Amino acid sequence: MSDFTIEDLEGVVRARLANGDETSYTKTLADKGLDKVAEKFGEEAIETIIAAVRRASDELISETADVIFHLTVLLSLQGVAWADVMAELERRTSQSGLEEKASRKAPQ
Numbered sequence: 371m372s373d374f375t376i377e378d379l380e381g382v383v384r385a386r387l388a389n390g391d392e393t394s395y396t397k398t399l400a401d402k403g404l405d406k407v408a409e410k411f412g413e414e415a416i417e418t419i420i421a422a423v424r425r426a427s428d429e430l431i432s433e434t435a436d437v438i439f440h441l442t443v444l445l446s447l448q449g450v451a452w453a454d455v456m457a458e459l460e461r462r463t464s465q466s467g468l469e470e471k472a473s474r475k476a477p478q
């Protein structure tokens with residue numbers, strides 16, 4: 371089990387956004403703007419879907435890592451912390467997903 375956490379990744383990404391130069395993929399991607407980062411995230415998500423439907427576990431791990439990395443860049447650029455996302459996920463633990471879905475249905 372790796373000790374590397376999503377907060378560690380977020381720290382690396384934030385440092386590159388603040389101090390990175392042309393040798394940094396994070397910085398060069400971010401300099402293309404939020405829309406480009408979002409597009410890249412979408413591409414990686416599609417590659418993750420392809421790995422999943424192919425039942426290819428090694429590919430799935432690799433593509434999921436790409437998704438998480440690009441999502442971390444996207445969140446950081448937008449000033450959103452993973453802690454905010456985790457707090458939202460924690461809030462949701464008080465209710466099942468199906469209960470939440472039912473609560474969103476418009477009254478008949």
Ligand SMILES: N=c1c2ncn([C@@H]3O[C@H](COP(=O)(O)OP(=O)(O)OP(=O)(O)O)[C@@H](O)[C@H]3O)c2ncn1[C@@H]1O[C@H](COP(=O)(O)O)[C@@H](O)[C@H]1O
Nearest residue numbers: 379382383386390393394395396397410413435436439440
């Ligand atoms: N986890 C990652 C990570 N995952 C994926 N990638 C990069 O994401 C890119 C996406 O790959 P693709 O093949 O889809 O795209 P590409 O052809 O390289 O890019 P495009 O020309 O399509 O834009 C690759 O260049 C990968 O190296 C990452 N780049 C950086 N990190 C982390 O960020 C840290 C800082 O990296 P730098 O910013 O490069 O210093 C690294 O030490 C890692 O911890």
